[in-house]
Amino acid sequence: MNGRLRRLTIALATAAALATGAAHAKTFRVADQGDALSMDPHSLNESVQLSFTGNVYEPLVGRDKKLGLTPALATSWSQVNPTTWRFELRRNVSFHDNTPFTADDVVFTLQRAASEGSDMRSYTNTIKEVKRIDDHTVDVITQTPFPILPDVLSSVYVMSRKWCTENSAERPVDKRKGIENAASFRANGTGPFRLKSRDPGVRTVLVRNFGYWGKIEGNFEEVVYTPIGNDATRVAALASGEVDMMQPVPVQDVARLKRNPAIEVLQGPELRTIFLGMDQSRDELLYSSVKGKNPFKDKRVRQAFYQAIDMEAIRTRIMRGAATPTGLMVAPGIRGYVAELDKRLPYDPEASKKLLAEAGYPNGFEVKLNCPNDRYVNDGEICQAVAGMLARVGVKINLEAESKATYFPKILSRNTSFYMLGWTPGTYDSHNPLNALMATPGASGRGQFNLGNYSNPKLDELTDRIASETDQKKRGAMIAEAFRIHQDDIGHIPLHQQALAWGMQKNVRVVQMSDNYHHYKWGGM
Structure with a gap:
């Protein structure tokens, strides 16, 4: 189909849809506690941003409503040999500017996601080469056998080579340096929604893509996304009908909203683990009263911090029961989770004082804790409690x-000594946090989010072996060993898995998944 005929077909389809479905098409108004910080899908590996841009852009391999793998821009995939995956691409797909989607866009995207400044490099660091076989076939060659490559690519969204080149957006914006480009504010994907307008921090509007190749189950014609950081204001917006849905519902308001006959609160477990990280590499700790050395290099200090934190008090008082304390960096439901290792060190302030004294800090010391206040559930309050x-x-x-x-x-520039972070493995596999959070940082993207530079050569070796192991029993044993090493080192301080809580008007239908992604194509009113 040539470009002119395709544009005419899309225009006719749009007109027909508007004529027959205008009475049913809806504007969906949704509020979140924070904004999607960029429209560039490779600039920040953060769930809010990837969830939102995932309605505009698409990966080769998608996820269904149960988080299983499903064809997206690739219709099928298979291993040609142990280190080569072949992806057959979907035909007759166009970007929102009507440019045809081809193998060239896939090659470009994977190179872009692996480039300097990309926040998605931990997803591409196993890739050695990407080869265009023909317009609709691509081979992805990995450094070693990598059986979970389709899982990994489900988090990498495909961009148009032509559009990025024409708009000087060949590389992603680097959020660490504050650099922006056209892809920060504009978008050109293949997804079910197009970007209509963008006012960062205020309002972003999506409209339905009537030329979409796939099925759109819902009736949202327009999505108006508004960040509302203040909890009370966000709740009031839902209660007054100003918005159709908001999330997260503050834990202190869940019961009250449930009593409102016009509102429904949808709750469920989330796969995200909230944890604290510590700088373990600098010779002198930043933002600390200790000069000439780094207390966090001493395991006794890290353990003292761990055992000073009363997670039961945080669970009951701060989170109102909407959290599950954890001793691991992954949640139940993640492939490789080891239940018998999911045990926290006991809360013991006296043991903490003793450990600090043994490490040479009988009177403690002073240090800065960096924390977000609009990203995770009660994040600021948790950090206040920890302090x-x-x-x-x-x-x-x-x-x-x-x-x-x-x-x-x-914190992504590592300008921190002590910080909070939350992590949902985009692959739903334990290799992801091992590779991104716990492995020693490397040039290719390994350890990209190991912001305190924790390092253990044995864990690094296991992470590499886990990547290529196909025997699930052996792989599971290696994952358990790696987790045990990390626990023994106290590489990080895991806190809890928070619970999901979405509030919506009674007439709203959405699909809530444990990764907290919101797919507007499945929603309706």
Whole structure:
């Protein structure tokens, strides 16, 4: 189909849809506690951003309503040999500017996602080469056998080579450096919705793509996305009918909203683990009263911090029961989760004081804790509670809580000594957090989010072996060994898995999944 005929076909389809379905098409107004910080799908590996842009852009391999793999821009995939995956691409697909989707866009995308400044490099660091076989066939060659490559590519959204080149957006924006380009504010995907307007921090509007190749089950014609950071304001917007849906519902408001006959609260478990990280590489700790050395290099100090945190108090008082304390960096439901290792060190302030004294800090010390206040459920409140708990063992915490718009660039540049982060493995496999959060940072993207530079050569070796192991029993044993090493080292301080809570008007229909992604094509009113 030539470009002119395709545009005419799309125009006729759009007109027909509007004529027959205008009475049923709806504007869906949704509020979140924070904004999607960029329209560039490779600029920030953060669930809010990837969830939102995932309605505009698409990966080769998608996820169904149960998080299983499903064809998206690739109709099928198979291993040609142990290190080569072949992807057959969907035909007759166009980007929103009517440019045809081809293998050239896939090659370009995977190179772009692996480039300097990309926040998705931990998803591409196993890829050695991407080969165009023909217009609709691509081979992805990995460094070693990598059986979970389709899972990994489900998080990498395909961009138009032509559009990026014409708009000087060949490389993703680097959020660490504050660099922006056309892809920060504009978008050109293949997905079920197009970007209509973008006012960062205020309002972003999507409209239905009537030329979409796939099925759109719902009737949202327009989606108006509004960030509302204040909990009370967000709740009031839902209660007054100003918005059709909002998330997260503040834990203190769940019961009250459930009593409102016009509102429904949809709750479920989330696969995200909230944890604290510590700088373990600098010779002198930043933002600390300790000069000439780094207390976090001493395991006794890390353990003292861990055992000073009363997770049961956080669960009951801060999270109102909407959290599951954890001793692991992955949640139940992630492939490789080891239930017998999911045990926290006991809360013991006296043991913490003793450990600090043994490490040479009998009176504690002072350090800054960086924390977001609009990203995770009650994130600021949790950090305040942690600061109070550490004060009881002599550690003075200077808490710096701020919007994720300034928080993420800061900590991603490793300008931090002690920080909070949340992580949902985009592959739903334990190799992802091992590779991205726990492995020693490397040039190719390994350890990209290991912001405290924790390092253990044995864990690195296991992570590499896990990547290529096809025997599931052996692979599971290696994952367990790697987790045990990380626990013994106290590489990070895991806190809990938070629970999902979406509030909506009674007439709204959505699909809530445990990755907290919102697919507007499945929603209706």
